[in-house]
Amino acid sequence: MQSFQLLLKFDIKANKEDISADFLNAHSSSWQNDEKPTDLELKNSIKNEIDSWLEELEIDFEMKELSADITKAEAFSVLVEGMKILGWDKKS
Numbered sequence: 001m002q003s004f005q006l007l008l009k010f011d012i013k014a015n016k017e018d019i020s021a022d023f024l025n026a027h028s029s030s031w032q033n034d035e036k037p038t039d040l041e042l043k044n045s046i047k048n049e050i051d052s053w054l055e056e057l058e059i060d061f062e063m064k065e066l067s068a069d070i071t072k073a074e075a076f077s078v079l080v081e082g083m084k085i086l087g088w089d090k091k092s
Helices: 021-030 039-056 072-086
Strands: none
Touching (some): 021 039
16 A cells, blocks of 8 residues: 655634534534534544545544644754655756
8 A cells, every 4th residue: 555645734714603514413412512512523533534535435544633833844854754755856
């Protein structure tokens, strides 16, 4: 099985008042207030959705949460690692 690394950053903007009924039905039982999730509850529900989509596609993965306060040096390091994975660090 071929393995590769794909790094994604999600910047999700969601209006809690406009959440779809399907999403509410699927996740509201895990929220303290089933009509108004906290930011943490909403974030966990979104992560659970991503998890279930990828599992349904039979894609093994590992999800890590990085600090929102990533430094420029850390961001550059991640960029360099991504370039190495893609082979962009090799001279033609």
